[in-house]
Amino acid sequence: MGDRQRLRVLVLNQISALGLKRLPGDGYSVGKDLPEPDAVLVRSADLHGMEIPPSVKAIGRAGAGTNNIPVPLMTRRGVPVFNTPGGNANAVKELVLAGMLMAARNLPAALRFVDSLDPTMADMDRAVEDGKKAFAGLELAGHTLGIVGLGKVGCLVADAAIKLGMHVFGHDPEITVDAAWNLPAQVKKATSVTEVLRHSDFVTLHVPLVEATRGLVGKNIDQMRMGAVLLNFAREGVVDEAAVLEALASRRLASYVCDFPGPALNRHEQVIALPHLGASTREAEENCAVMVVDQLRDYLEHGQVANAVNFPQVSMARESAYRVAIANANVPNMLGQISTTMAKFGLNIHNMVNKSRGEMAYTLVDVDSAVGDAVLDSLRAIDGVLSVRYLPHHA
């Protein structure tokens, strides 16, 4: 196949080879520096400042958060943004448990103490026994964990905390039915973030960064129990850093555990800052890469949509070799105009599906004969049409 006939996938972060090898060389070119890419694959690369070429038809995020991608702009261009719900949730859960244990047992300070001991000293045992009292901690069992955000990560953390003997309070105003089913019955429902903060010894945040969650924990830190621990494995902007620093100084917060280092946090003795490690396990990287690549391929080759954050879920079995995929504004008479245009060119619609999500809608149309450029141009010219792709299937 000629190079331009292959679909080009621009890869902007380290994506597991297990996923990338699902893009077969006879149909795809994959690389870090490809002109006119058809799709972009990322993890945390910030696309806000980047010129996303008009050739891009889909963006795949191997992970959960999509705040590094200009999603509304892509929606206006009729470009879906895919993510991988749950693909890295277990990895994050395990790091949250590690974070709670590191804070509860003063492990970073204890390690620094051991590191400071002169290995050649005569009485190491005595120095250890004398020194250890500075690091006495507390056990998780019997303490209360508050969880804000009961999605893929929050639910797993709740389950693990219950199994460790903790009491758990959870808050999520938009919890899904599936998540609610998965939640252990012992989790108590909190009706606000403040209620979680008031009743918890440990508070962990698992919400996406959107306008509504920016600074979700800030001034309200003064509602937290004295000596509580705050964990942020969500995003930097979900907490107000100045409020955290103040609460650490007053000892309202004993520790702040986060995945987002910064100048005021690094080397702070009450802060445990990790280098955005939540999803960095072999298993999570493989899960996310495989999921996102499969979703991208299904969209690029068949127009089907699974796990896009801005498009409806759409699937339709292939019953014809000639498929057109159309993203359009969710306004009256779009389907009428699409079918009239196709009829004008003598195309018979074999099967179609149309679904909407918010202000946009997505339509897959299978027709009985090949579709020429003139039809596609006429479809593109319909007011409200955002993108049109022709997806012939060569069996």
Ligand SMILES: NC(=O)c1ccc[n+]([C@@H]2O[C@H](COP(=O)([O-])OP(=O)(O)OC[C@H]3O[C@@H](n4cnc5c(N)ncnc54)[C@H](O)[C@@H]3O)[C@@H](O)[C@H]2O)c1
């Ligand atoms: N540190 C890391 O490496 C890492 C890894 C995975 C995810 N994350 C971050 O964690 C976030 C959550 O991940 P997830 O996989 O659980 O996502 P998810 O979409 O499954 O869950 C997010 C939950 O937050 C809830 N929510 C939204 N706004 C809320 C609010 N104001 N108050 C309470 N709940 C609210 C949603 O209803 C949803 O249930 C991601 O968006 C990402 O930013 C970080």
Ligand SMILES: O=C(O)CC[C@@H](O)C(=O)O
């Ligand atoms: O890719 C990563 O390493 C981090 C991913 C994480 O922040 C997410 O939102 O899924």
